[in-house]
Amino acid sequence: MSAFGFTLTARDGAARRGTLTTAHGTAQTPAFMAVGTAGTVKAMTADQVRATGTEIVLGNTYHLMLRPGSSRVAALGGLHRMMDWPGIILTDSGGFQVMSLAKLRKLDEIGVTFRSHLDGSAHHLTPESSTAIQHDLDATITMAFDECTKFPATPDEAAASMRLSMRWAARSRDAFTPRPGYGQFGIVQGGIYPDLRAESAAALTAIGFEGYAIGGLAVGEGQAAMFETLDATTHLLPATHPRYLMGVGTPDDLLGSIARGVDMFDCVMPTRAGRTGRAYTSRGVFNLRNARFADDPAPLDPGCACTLCTRHSRAYLHHLFRCEEMLGPMLLTGHNLTYYQTLMRGARDAIETGGFAAYAATAREGWTQTDDR
Structure with missing residues (x-):
C-alpha cells in the first residue's frame, strides 16, 4: 500500500503542478473533485464520472451519518465499495453544515448539537465523532472538524470562530487513526482578515497534517475578496503539502486560484448547473x-x-x-x-x-x- 504523499513536478509563478499519492491511487493536480454528497455524483454512474477524467470524489459526513449511517456503510464494505469508486474519496467533516444549519443547531466548545433537516431528530457532532464517522466511511482524505465562519463577520466574531476551529483541529488530529496511504487535512479559517488567516495557518502547521485546506470562502465575500485572502494565505502553508480551496467555484475562480498556489478544488456548481x-x-x-x-x-x-x-x-x-x-x-x-x-x-x-x-x-x-x- 502506497504512503500518502504529494510531489511537486513543476511551478509557473505561484501555480503548481503535482501528483497526490494515496492508498486508493494517484491524482494529478491542479485537480477538480466531483461532489458526491450522499455517496453519488447526481445523475451519473461511477463509470460516467471516471470518463470525465475525475480522479477524486467527495462524500459528506453530515448527510451520510443521517442516511444510510456510517456503521451501515462500514458493514457494507465502506464508501469505495458501496459507490463503485475504488479511487480517492475525500469526506467533508460536516463543518459547513454547522454554519448552514444555524437555525437547527447549538454550538459549544464540545461540538454541535443539531436537528436533522430530514426528520428533526437530535444529533451531536464533535471533532472526535466526525473523525470516527469518516473512518467508518473509509475516507482516503479525512477533513478536520471546523466551524465555517459566517460572512459577514466582525474581526472579533471571525477570531472567536477561527480559534474554536483550531482547538477542534487539534482534537480531530488526536482522533485520527494513521494508516498507510490515508491522510487528514486541517482547515484554515479567519474570514477575510489576513492576520487571522496567518494565525490559523500557523496553528495548523504546528499541529501537522497531510494537507491543508482553505475554508470559509465563496460564502458571499465576492471574487476580489476571495483572491485577496488567498494572496495572504497560500504562501503561509507548507509548500510540500497539497492545498485545497473548499467549495470553489466557477471556471474563472479556478484559474485565479491556481495562479495563487491552490492545488485542489471542489464545488457543486458544474453538477448542479447540469441539472438545471x-x-x-x-x-x-x-x-x-x-x-x-x-x-x-x-x-x-x-x-x-x-x-x-x-x-x-x-x-x-x-x-x-x-x-x-x-x-x-x-x-x-x-x-x-x-x-x-x-x-x-x-x-x-x-x-x-x-x-x-x-x-x-x-x-x-x-x-x-x-x-x-
Whole structure:
C-alpha cells in the first residue's frame, strides 16, 4: 500500500503542478473533485464520472451519518465499495453544515448539537465523532472538524470562530487513526482578515497534517475578496503539502486560484448547473432552456469530447430540458464535469511549459465570445 504523499513536478509563478499519492491511487493536480454528497455524483454512474477524467470524489459526513449511517456503510464494505469508486474519496467533516444549519443547531466548545433537516431528530457532532464517522466511511482524505465562519463577520466574531476551529483541529488530529496511504487535512479559517488567516495557518502547521485546506470562502465575500485572502494565505502553508480551496467555484475562480498556489478544488456548481440546463463551455455559460437553441443543430461545445458534444445537438438538449426528460440533466452534468476536467488538464499542461498565464488569458477570452449564445 502506497504512503500518502504529494510531489511537486513543476511551478509557473505561484501555480503548481503535482501528483497526490494515496492508498486508493494517484491524482494529478491542479485537480477538480466531483461532489458526491450522499455517496453519488447526481445523475451519473461511477463509470460516467471516471470518463470525465475525475480522479477524486467527495462524500459528506453530515448527510451520510443521517442516511444510510456510517456503521451501515462500514458493514457494507465502506464508501469505495458501496459507490463503485475504488479511487480517492475525500469526506467533508460536516463543518459547513454547522454554519448552514444555524437555525437547527447549538454550538459549544464540545461540538454541535443539531436537528436533522430530514426528520428533526437530535444529533451531536464533535471533532472526535466526525473523525470516527469518516473512518467508518473509509475516507482516503479525512477533513478536520471546523466551524465555517459566517460572512459577514466582525474581526472579533471571525477570531472567536477561527480559534474554536483550531482547538477542534487539534482534537480531530488526536482522533485520527494513521494508516498507510490515508491522510487528514486541517482547515484554515479567519474570514477575510489576513492576520487571522496567518494565525490559523500557523496553528495548523504546528499541529501537522497531510494537507491543508482553505475554508470559509465563496460564502458571499465576492471574487476580489476571495483572491485577496488567498494572496495572504497560500504562501503561509507548507509548500510540500497539497492545498485545497473548499467549495470553489466557477471556471474563472479556478484559474485565479491556481495562479495563487491552490492545488485542489471542489464545488457543486458544474453538477448542479447540469441539472438545471446551464452549460459551462469554452465560449461561456449557456442556458439550454433558452428558445434560441430550439433549432440549433450545432454541438454544445465543438471542441469537447464528451458524449453530449460528440453525438447530440444543442436543439436536442433544449428539447430534453423542455420536456423534463431525465436524459437532459444526465448528459449536461457529464458535459459540465468533462469541461471542468479539461480545464484542469490544460492548466496542468500549461504550468509544465511555463505558459499558465497565457492559457488562462486564452480561456477567459473564449468565455467572452457571445455570438452563438
